[in-house]
Every structure is written in structure tokens, then in C-alpha cells.
Amino acid sequence: MALHLSADAPASVATAPQKYLFGPIADFFLLGGSAFLILPILFLVPLEYEGLVAAAMLLLAHLINHPHFAHSYQIFYRNFGRKVRGDGYDKNLQVRYIFAGIVVPLIMGGFFAYGSIAGNARLLGYAGNAMAFFVGWHYVKQGYGMLMVDAVLKRKFFNEQDKKVLLFNGYAVWLFAWLQTNAVITERRFWGLDYYTFAAPSWLTNIAALAAAASTAATVVMLVNRWRKHGGALPYNGVVAYVVTLYAWILFVKINPLWLLVVPALHSLQYLAVVWRYQTNVERDRSDAVRAPEFKILSIVGPMYRLRVLGFIIIGGILGILGFWLVPIALSALVPYNKEVLGSSLFLFIAWIFINVHHYFLDNVMWRRGNPEVSKYLFR
Incomplete structure (x- = not known):
């Protein structure tokens, strides 16, 4: 999720009432502040309970993580025919919808089909590297996007130069973290298939480290200058989301083994905060939004917009279970392939990587500046 929004607002706009997704405290914890509470607790978990905590965290991650992927499909492919025709969308956005919604899945589907039919485990293994690459990139874009969302809600806009500093720092930190994971050639396994990292040259990693350090310093200076210029005012929850995403979830994610299991859930929770706010505004826009449900038993939920x-x-939860588990498990059992070469969980491997990578392309279209739906429903 990356929103590239307008430059500094005039003074009259800056005095407008501040808005929140759900409230100041809720936004703090949902957008990333919960990391400051959870991470210290994980360091205090006794060694004998780490396995139990790990299982609980992994289950929680799945319960939150899978619906967040499903929601991106629900929103992206809603009224997809209108988006493909360009009805209400400019030409650039129309092309992006077609590419991300049709071309990308066809290319990915062709890649996985060829690799599976040919029994080429090494070729399929490249998809594991691709997922690691795009997931980190996606985290950066989402952390930046959360800062932009909060900046708009608080009417504390960043100018184009400041946004370039933020983006450069995000990419520099992500690239350094990614190169660190490829410091040596290592074999890794994902759903029964092996893939390999590559040995990144030490000089390249050192350059990336210097770039990350320099851009971090530049970002701190920029934020301090803005804080002074605007009388101590910043979109603080957005800044927390940006900082936590880059440093706690990407750069220092290996600081604790349990933290690795928690981060996907927190990343998804960050995303869900925006999506649920967005969807609530979509449903509130309907003519019967405040009408009571026909069945009285459903009235405990509230008006129709809440029920929807x-x-x-x-539906997102059901789609998540289907996409990540039930459908690939069924395909692995029913579709014949070379299990001696490709393992017993081929379709789980394909489904997990396909959804993770495709999710990046979907979000890169949906949450762009100029998307009329974002302008209409996200910032109400």
C-alpha cells in the first residue's frame, strides 16, 4: 500500500479537524505501535514456553494474515469489468488494472505450470527468492503508505522532496536487509521445495549499509525540521508505522526467533485497519446503509452497513482458508505430478507464493493517487 499524495497544504487546511481511522490510541497500536509492547514481552518468555508461544503466534498470524490477502482480491476485482473498460478511471490506471489483474496472474500461472509439468524443482525454487524479494518491497511500500494516509487524515502533508527522502530511505533499508539475507549461498525449504539464496558481494552489502545509514540520518533530520517548522506537529501514528515497518519488521526482524512469527500478523493488522475503514465508508455510502436488518436477530450487529x-x-476469512489451505491441499491430492522431485505439497508451495507476489501487484494499483475509489472512501 503506497499512497503518493499532494504536497504541503495551505495554512487554512492545516487547521482543519484531525481524523483517525478508528481513534488515536487504536490507530497507534493498529498501525505498528503494538510492536513496542509485544517485542519486549517476547524477550521475557521463558525458554520452556517458547514452543507454545510460537505455535500460538503462528496460528494468530494465519488468522489475520490470510484474510488480509483475501481482502485485496475482494476490493481489486470488485466491478473489475468497469475497471478494464476504463469507466471512471484514467488510461494509466486502466492499463495498470489490466496488467495486475490479468497479465500478471497469466504469467505467473504459466511459470508454475511449466515448472510443474517439466518437474523442474530448481526453476520453481526461483519463485521462493522472488517472494522474499517482493514481500520486503511490499512492506516498505505499505509502511510509507500508512504514513501518507495518516498525514492526509491529520492534514499534515509532506512535500515532494520530503517524500523522496522517505521513499529512498525505505528502499535503502530494505535493500540492505535483503542483501544481508543473501550474504552467503544457503539452501532453504518452503513447502517441500528447495531454493537458494545467492552470495551477495561484501562490497555491495557494505555500500547498501552506508546508504541505509545515511538515508536514515537524512530522514531523522527531515522529520525534526518538520517538527520544528510546524510547532511540534507531525502525523505521529504514521511516523510510528513507517519506523516500525522499516526497522522492526524488516531490518531487525531476526532479533528474536519469535518475532519472526509475529511480524506477518502485525503487518496484516496494519493493512486491515485501512481496509476495514475503507470498506466501512463504502457501505455507508449505500442508500440503505442505516436501515435495520430484516431479521431482528441480526440487529445486534447494528445497521445494514455494519452487517455488510x-x-x-x-468472506475474506473463508477465501483465505480456501486459497491458502483447502484448494491447494485438494489439488496436491488429486492432480498427478512427480512427487519424488517436487515433494508432496507442490500446490501449497504454488498457492502461497502466487498469492504473496500477486498481492504486491494488486496493492500497487489499488492504493495509488488518482484512484477515484481511494479518494472517495478512504479519507472520509
């Missing part, structure tokens, strides 16, 4: 948002969340 709940339905959206439930």
Missing part, C-alpha cells in the same frame, strides 16, 4: 462490513470480513 461483517460479511466482507467473514
